[in-house]
Amino acid sequence: MSTEAAAVHPTYGNWRRPRRPGLGPFGLIGTIGVFGGIVIDLILSLISLQITLVALVIQALLLLPLSARTPDGRNVYQLIALRISWLHRKAKGSTTYVSGPLSSRPGGRFPPPGLLSRVKVSEGRDAYDQPFGVLHHRSRNLYTIVLGCEPDGGSLVDPDQVDTWVASWGHWLARLSAEPGLRGASVVIETAPDTGNRLANELLPRIHPDAPPAARAVMEEVVERYPMASSEMHTYITLTYGSPQGQKRKGDEIITELAIRIPGLLAGLVAAGAGSAAPLSAERIAEVVRVAYDPAVAGDILDARAQRGGTGLDWDDAGPAATVEKANSYQHDSGVSRTWMLTLAPRGTVRANVLRGLLEATPGTRRKRVALLYRPIDPATSARIVEADRRAAQFMATSRRGMVQARAANEVRAAEQTAVEEATGAGLVEFSLMVTVTVDTDSELDDANTSVRNQLAGARLSMRPADRMQAAAFSCTLPAGILPWEYTLVPREVREAL
Structure with a gap:
């Protein structure tokens, strides 16, 4: 690409998969x-x-499974552990969930299942007296706030403005590494076919009783046909905090501290092209989760908000009446979902619109959520990681005889650039991506799977279905602050060593 073309259409990249310590594929x-x-x-x-030969055979049987890995880096032991966990949950009956007055659960209500079952929701008010919901994950003592925004979009926007937005978004992510107690963040983009309820509630009551029949017919036809070719899109940003250095603090103190931080976070999002941004109230969070589990009630919730100003929905009633988790799908009330997880980010550089096709609504689906998960790394740890990657890249490039291979040279350049950027104040963030598609019946999952595969190819992403953990993956794509690395049985340090 020429210099002039690169200036008009800037590219982005230089993300790298963390290097696994150890000898070859064995890990530490x-x-x-x-x-x-x-x-x-x-x-x-x-x-x-x-005795030595017997020991060699035993060692080979124990160590060879560590060297055989899937494209996403999992070894044989991890695959076996996943299957054993799935069989254990099926034997216990935990893959089926039933709530409500006729269930055995106390209270007769409809709380969310799985990872959301121990979440308690409270509400506070920020510096602008706006209500915001706080989700307390009691099992991990984490607190989550949800911000809603309406991004401006990239249509008919100059490349210079897009580049400014990307830079501002990078500064916002870098700032997260300095947020006290922040454990992780996520950006959830949810798309769905337009139900038409908002247009009908806005337009039909405004038709004058004495309007000409032709004009009335035209407006009624617009209300009827417009939703067939349109879709709705919602963007949510979740920030999950823990107590600094393990300190135990009261919930009211946490809420007061979060209320002070919200205005600064919103200002950074607006500068990054997020449009109008505001925190979500506890009622609004419950509505989002309720619609995710039962897409058929989306129109009813919009009607209630338009006619009465709110639904009065509580978190304890935001869950489904029944769910069934299968090996490759998750059935919940009026929908069936499948979730994919990122295995490999795009290689090389990409344009700013690389995810546009994936973020757009998919025909034939009820809802689709694309969740970008971020784990900010503190500056001290970032410096150690960057220097370790830099030394490892230089060692791999100079340890080969003859000419340095092209890939090794690229690794060295990328590591050097990362070290320079980190030294000048850039933040280091681990990221991943998950996609959840919801359809009406099991028979439609195959078509949805084909559509998602085509969109992933356009985005240059490699993803795999979250088989045998669909329920947990479904919860991770909700704007509820579920961080996957906080809910693993094996500590993160041990998993990296594997």
Whole structure:
């Protein structure tokens, strides 16, 4: 690309998958096992050759599963653990959920299931006296606030303005690494076919009784046909906080502190092209979750908000009446969903509109949510990670004889650029992406799967279905602050060593 073309259409990139420590595909634990096995074999060889051969066979059986990995980096032990966990949950009956007055659950209400079952919602008011909901994840002692915004979009916008928005978004993400107690953030873009209720509620009451029949017919036809070719899009940003350094603090103190932070966070979002932004109230959060589990009530909720100013929906009634988790799908009230998880980000550089096709509404689906998950890294840890990647890239490039391979040279340049950017104040953020598509019946999932695969190809993304964990993955794409790395049984450090 020429310099003039690059200036008109800027590109972005330089994201890198964290380098796994250890020897080749073994990881740190596998590498320790390999060298430990060598030492044991040397000691046993002094005793008996037969015992040494038996030890070698046992070591090979234990270590070879660590070297066989899927494209997304999982080894055989992790795949076996996932299947065992799935079979255990099926045997316990935890893959089926029933709530309501006729269920065995106390209270006779409809609380959200799974990872959201222990969430308690309260409400506060920010500096502008706007109500905002706070979700308390009691199992992890985390607090989540949800911000709603209406992005301006990139249509008919100059490339210079788009580049400014991207830079401002990068500054906003870098600022998150300095937020005290912040554990993670997510951006959820939800699209769905327009129900037509908002247009009908705005237009039909304004038709004058004495209007000509022709004009009345035209307006009624607009109300009837317009939703067939339109869609609605909502953007939510969640920020999840924990107590700094493990300190136990009261809920009122946390809410007061979050209320002080909200105006600054909103100002940064507006500068990044998020349009009008405001925190979501507890009632609004409950409505979003309710519609996600039962898409058929979306029109009723819009009618209630237009006619009475609100629904009065409480968090304890935002869940489904019944759900059934299958190996490759998740059935809930009036919808069936499937979730995909990112395995490989686009290689090289991309344009600012690389995700546009994936974010747009998909024909034939009830709802679609694209969730970008971010885990900000504090500046001290960022410096250590960047320097470690830089040294590893230089070692890999200089350890080969002859000419340096092109990929190794690119690794060195990317590591050097990352080190320079981090040293000048840029933040380091781990990110991932999840996509949830909801349809009416199981038979429509195959068509939705084909549509999503086509959109992923256009976005240069590699993703896989979240098989045998569809219920948890569904919860992660909701604007409820579920951070996957906070809910794993194996500590994050151990998983990285595997």
